Every structure is written in structure tokens, then in C-alpha cells.
Amino acid sequence: MNNINRQMAAAERVIGTTASLCPQCLRRIPAVLVAVGDDVYLEKSCPRHGRCRAIIWRGPPAYQSWAAAGQPPPADVATAGADCPRGCGLCPGHRQQTCCLLLEVTGRCNLACPVCFAAGGHGDDDPGLATIETWLEQLMAGGGPYNLLLSGGEPTLRDDLPAIIRRAHARGFPFVQLNTNGLRLAADDAYVRELAAAGLSCVFLQFDGTDDAVYEKIRGRALLAIKKAAIARCAEHRIGVVLVPTIVPTINDSHIGAIVRFALARMPAVRGVHFQPVSYFGRFPRPPADADRFTLPELMTALERQTDGQIKTGDFRPSAGRHPCCSCHANYLVAADGALKPWAGREENCCCKPPAADGAAKARTFVAKRWSAAGNSRNAAVPCPEVVTASLDAFLDAIDNRALTISAMAFQDADTVDLARVRECPLHVRHHDGRIIPFCAYYLTDRQGESLHRPRPDPERRP
Ligand code: SF4
Numbered sequence: 026m027n028n029i030n031r032q033m034a035a036a037e038r039v040i041g042t043t044a045s046l047c048p049q050c051l052r053r054i055p056a057v058l059v060a061v062g063d064d065v066y067l068e069k070s071c072p073r074h075g076r077c078r079a080i081i082w083r084g085p086p087a088y089q090s091w092a093a094a095g096q097p098p099p100a101d102v103a104t105a106g107a108d109c110p111r112g113c114g115l116c117p118g119h120r121q122q123t124c125c126l127l128l129e130v131t132g133r134c135n136l137a138c139p140v141c142f143a144a145g146g147h148g149d150d151d152p153g154l155a156t157i158e159t160w161l162e163q164l165m166a167g168g169g170p171y172n173l174l175l176s177g178g179e180p181t182l183r184d185d186l187p188a189i190i191r192r193a194h195a196r197g198f199p200f201v202q203l204n205t206n207g208l209r210l211a212a213d214d215a216y217v218r219e220l221a222a223a224g225l226s227c228v229f230l231q232f233d234g235t236d237d238a239v240y241e242k243i244r245g246r247a248l249l250a251i252k253k254a255a256i257a258r259c260a261e262h263r264i265g266v267v268l269v270p271t272i273v274p275t276i277n278d279s280h281i282g283a284i285v286r287f288a289l290a291r292m293p294a295v296r297g298v299h300f301q302p303v304s305y306f307g308r309f310p311r312p313p314a315d316a317d318r319f320t321l322p323e324l325m326t327a328l329e330r331q332t333d334g335q336i337k338t339g340d341f342r343p344s345a346g347r348h349p350c351c352s353c354h355a356n357y358l359v360a361a362d363g364a365l366k367p368w369a370g371r372e373e374n375c376c377c378k379p380p381a382a383d384g385a386a387k388a389r390t391f392v393a394k395r396w397s398a399a400g401n402s403r404n405a406a407v408p409c410p411e412v413v414t415a416s417l418d419a420f421l422d423a424i425d426n427r428a429l430t431i432s433a434m435a436f437q438d439a440d441t442v443d444l445a446r447v448r449e450c451p452l453h454v455r456h457h458d459g460r461i462i463p464f465c466a467y468y469l470t471d472r473q474g475e476s477l478h479r480p481r482p483d484p485e486r487r488p
């Protein structure tokens with residue numbers, strides 16, 4: 026089954042087998058999950074480049090019980106095609122339909138962050154509006170509508186972003202989200218007004234901490250005032266905001282509780298916090314050591330500790346419609362006294378469902394309600410029947426004004442990638458050649474910065 030032949034130390038146990046990639050050459054190779062106490066490592070060996078291992082899970086809750094809580098159970102990677110993940114497109118072996126579809130609308134950026142999954146800040150050859158309209162037509166013909174995520178680079182460098190959003194709506198995509206660092210949103214009120222008028226549903230705002238030292242280290246400059254101004258403008262123009270912190274050990278892992286408090290203080294404009302433990306693909310300063318990694322259980326534990334137990338590890342569940350070890354989420358209602366009440370925790374609190382009749386459509390509608398600006402949830406056409414309580418009005422009011430979602434996604438890089446996880450992925454990227462590719466398969470890069478699927482984003486080799 027695997028060629029990881031070595032003497033195991035007494036404290037080590039193999040708890041699973043899977044397939045991964047060599048971080049040097051991206052060759053597909055067998056891999057094992059090795060538990061050492063509560064920690065779990067992904068270990069593998071390339072015939073050419075030798076053995077390597079990386080931490081993927083540190084501490085409680087126990088990996089195996091967490092993984093077993095996912096619904097449906099993860100696939101056996103052995104049943105995936107031998108060509109996975111080079112055969113993406115999606116291939117018939119992929120286990121999850123598209124829930125959220127990311128469109129790269131520019132490679133340009135107005136920051137030069139030392140760590141960037143997209144290695145943004147290159148090229149001046151953005152796809153034109155007519156090209157993007159063709160993409161939208163193809164996507165709708167190929168199974169849409171999906172929730173769209175406009176990404177880059179920094180999408181707000183495009184003056185025609187409102188036109189892109191209008192075209193997406195006109196083509197039948199009801200929910201359009203924006204990945205942004207917020208610089209232009211903070212500075213250009215007319216632009217934010219245009220985005221709102223075009224029907225932008227939600228902003229995913231890069232937000233790494235509550236003091237400028239964090240931004241100087243992670244983003245290269247002080248940005249906190251800019252983030253605050255961006256949130257205020259979105260609130261004014263009724264665009265929902267989800268804060269997206271990239272968590273880097275020793276730099277901002279002590280800011281996790283403060284970020285939640287910051288979000289709570291800005292509800293209902295801020296709809297949620299979506300943590301992303303740092304992954305090492307695209308642009309990063311050096312090959313990562315285990316000390317450079319921050320895993321999902323550490324995040325859940327830090328949330329509990331840094332909020333004095335207001336948030337509890339036990340509030341979190343694996344998100345449905347993907348591999349359980351990819352993400353976690355918890356939903357809260359904020360009581361009048363400020364206390365956080367965990368809410369539901371049922372599977373519909375996720376944007377994705379296993380491929381089934383109308384599951385994905387219902388789930389997309391639910392996300393649209395939850396992350397749209399307060400009041401805009403009432404515009405969503407179809408209530409999600411599983412979550413409607415005795416009073417629909419009370420439910421919508423709670424969603425509008427008092428609900429906060431805390432979630433996280435543990436993106437995979439060439440060291441940590443588990444193909445059983447990638448095969449369950451519902452977050453997809455449209456390649457410029459038209460293929461639909463799971464996010465982690467699209468962005469991961471080898472030690473030289475080469476990608477499996479994505480053209481290398483540098484000035485000499487533009488996409
Ligand atoms: S990741 Fe999914 S789409 Fe890509 S080759 Fe593997 S099963 Fe197919």
C-alpha cells in the first residue's frame with residue numbers, strides 16, 4: 026500500500042494511509058498519517074527526493090474522532106484515479122460538486138505581502154470584460170449557478186469590477202463575493218457605492234490582527250486604520266463583511282481572541298470571521314518547518330483560551346460537504362448581555378452539501394442570507410427549510426443582527442497535501458483554459474514555485 030518503510034518509534038502509530046505529493050517534484054506518492062500522542066504527521070517518501078514529514082494536527086480534539094464526525098465519511102483515496110490530482114478538470118472521480126467558484130480577475134496587486142497564496146502583484150494583462158462574460162456563460166452552461174468569489178491579485182484594482190458583478194448577476198449568479206485587502210474600499214467611497222449598487226453580496230476582508238505590528242510583519246506596512254475605514258464604508262453601503270485572518274505562529278496567533286472581539290464590536294456589519302492558518306504556497310519566504318504551522322485544533326483551542334471560554338472547542342464541527350479535516354465552523358447568536366450562544370451547529374450551516382438533489386442550492390441560499398449585510402437576508406428568495414423555526418421573522422431578524430459565524434479552513438500545501446481531502450473539495454477555481462480545479466490542487470507549488478496547474482505568476486511568465 027505504501028513505501029514508507031522505516032522503523033517506527035515506540036510512541037508512534039500509523040493511523041491511516043493516503044496519497045500525497047513530493048514537495049520537490051510534485052510526483053504523486055503514497056503517504057501515511059502518523060500519530061504521536063495527540064499530534065498527527067503526514068509522512069511520505071519520494072523515490073528521488075527522499076522522506077519528509079509535516080505536522081497536520083496538533084493536540085485535542087483527537088484527529089480520529091474529529092475525522093469520524095464528518096458526513097459523509099471521507100473517500101478512500103485508493104479509489105481516486107491514478108492521475109489525481111494532475112487530471113483535474115473536474116474529473117469523474119471528484120466527490121464534490123462546485124459550491125463556491127473563484128475567478129481570478131487580475132494578477133495585479135497594490136500590496137507586496139511576503140506571504141501570498143496567489144503570489145499576487147504581477148502582469149498587466151487582466152482578462153477583459155467580454156472574456157469574463159464568456160467565462161460566466163460557460164460556467165452557467167456547465168452546471169451553475171455557483172456562489173462566485175472574485176479574487177486576484179487585488180480585484181479592486183479593476184475599475185470595471187462593478188460591471189463584472191452586474192454581468193454575473195445578469196447571467197444568473199445570485200451571490201457574488203469579493204476577496205480584498207480593503208485598500209481601495211477604505212479610500213474610494215464612490216467605488217464602494219458602485220460595488221453596492223452593482224449587487225456585491227459580501228466582502229472577504231484580509232484582516233490579520235488588531236495592531237499595526239502584525240500588518241507590518243505579514244503585509245509589509247501598517248494597515249489597521251485602513252481596515253477599519255474599509256469596514257465602515259461597507260457598513261455604510263450595506264455590504265456584509267467577513268474578516269479573513271491569516272494566522273502565522275508567533276506573529277498573530279495571540280490575536281485570535283482580539284479579532285473575535287473586534288468582529289463582535291462591529292456587528293451586524295461584520296457577519297463572520299474566517300480564519301486561515303498560514304499555508305505555504307505561492308509566495309513565502311522559506312520552506313516551512315513544523316514550528317511555522319498552526320493547525321485547526323490549535324485554532325479552536327486558542328479561540329477558547331483567548332475568549333475566556335466564551336467560545337468553546339466543543340462548539341465547533343467539521344463543515345459539511347468537504348473533508349472533515351479541511352475546516353471547522355461554529356455559529357453564535359449574541360444575547361442582549363453580550364454572551365455568545367452557540368446556535369444550531371447543524372450541517373446546513375455550511376455552504377456545501379454532498380451531491381444530492383437540491384442540497385447545494387439550498388446551502389448556497391443559506392450562505393447568501395448569513396453573509397449578506399443586515400436586512401439584505403430578507404431579499405434571499407428561498408428560505409432554507411431546515412433552519413426555519415416557528416417564526417421566520419424572528420429567525421431572519423436574528424440572522425440579520427445578532428448572528429456571527431466563526432469558521433476556518435486549513436489550506437493544504439505541497440508538504441501537507443492529502444489527496445483524500447482534495448478529492449472532497451467544493452471550493453474550485455476556474456483555470457484560464459476553462460477547467461474547474463479544486464483550490465488546493467490549483468494553488469499548491471513545489472519548492473521552486475512551480476504549480477501543477479497554474480501558470481507561474483511572474484512578470485516573465487504571465488498567466
Ligand atoms: S482532485 Fe478531484 S478533480 Fe482533481 S483529479 Fe483528483 S478527483 Fe479529479
Ligand code: SF4
Pocket residue numbers: 347348351434435436437446447448449450451452463464465
Ligand atoms: S480548498 Fe483545500 S482545504 Fe479547503 S476544502 Fe478544498 S481541499 Fe480542503
Ligand SMILES: [Zn+2]
Pocket residue numbers: 047048049050051052071072073074075
Ligand atoms: Zn520528488
